Amino acid sequence: MVKSFKVNPPKIVYDLPVEDFHPQERGYYDNCTFKDCVITREDMDRMVFDQVVFERVTFEGTDFTDIQLTDCVFVQCDLSNTDFSKGSIHRVELKKCRMIGFTIPESTLENVLFDNCQMNLSTFGYTKLKQVRFSECTMQGSDFYECKIQKVDLQNCMIDEANFSNSKLTGVDLTTCKFERLQVSLDSLQGCIVSTEQALGFARILGLEIKD
Numbered sequence: 732m733v734k735s736f737k738v739n740p741p742k743i744v745y746d747l748p749v750e751d752f753h754p755q756e757r758g759y760y761d762n763c764t765f766k767d768c769v770i771t772r773e774d775m776d777r778m779v780f781d782q783v784v785f786e787r788v789t790f791e792g793t794d795f796t797d798i799q800l801t802d803c804v805f806v807q808c809d810l811s812n813t814d815f816s817k818g819s820i821h822r823v824e825l826k827k828c829r830m831i832g833f834t835i836p837e838s839t840l841e842n843v844l845f846d847n848c849q850m851n852l853s854t855f856g857y858t859k860l861k862q863v864r865f866s867e868c869t870m871q872g873s874d875f876y877e878c879k880i881q882k883v884d885l886q887n888c889m890i891d892e893a894n895f896s897n898s899k900l901t902g903v904d905l906t907t908c909k910f911e912r913l914q915v916s917l918d919s920l921q922g923c924i925v926s927t928e929q930a931l932g933f934a935r936i937l938g939l940e941i942k943d
Contacts, residue, residue, distance in 0.1 A: 870888050
């Protein structure tokens with residue numbers, strides 16, 4: 732049995748002043764709240780957010796590559812089709828966010844919580860995930876190809892047609908998740924925790940004939 736783990740929450744004060752978002756040349760924002768606004772990258776070389784709360788914020792323009800997020804909270808935000816490739820995400824919580832088509836490949840995520848997020852068709856390929864929890868998320872068709880997974884928790888998520896090929900799921904518990912089919916390799920499943928019914932489904936996916 733794999734021991735449960737803690738996802739460390741953001742180190743943040745929740746009564747931070749509300750500010751209007753204005754693109755800055757240096758692209759650095761800290762100790763504030765952005766609420767009911769649209770954030771675009773425009774001509775900034777980078778975007779760094781440190782101890783920032785986002786409430787009902789829409790990320791627009793898709794290209795947010797190399798973004799850095801530390802000690803941040805997202806609540807009911809829209810990050811659909813945004814590109815966080817090569818991002819650095821540490822101690823971040825995303826709650827009730829719309830993230831359909833969200834992409835974050837070749838990134839580092841550590842102590843990150845996704846809670847009740849719509850994440851269908853999201854892409855995490857080649858990303859390092861350490862102490863990351865997905866809770867009550869819809870993740871159909873999501874892509875975790877060749878990810879480095881260390882302490883990842885999936886609780887009551889819809890993960891049908893998700894791709895975990897070349898990603899080792901050692902210690903990952905899928906028993907509360909719903910799916911009819913996953914894209915996996917035999918190596919991916921070593922050490923993965925599944926129910927009896929799910930195990931039979933995986934056997935069929937891998938081409939085994941099951942005889943009653």
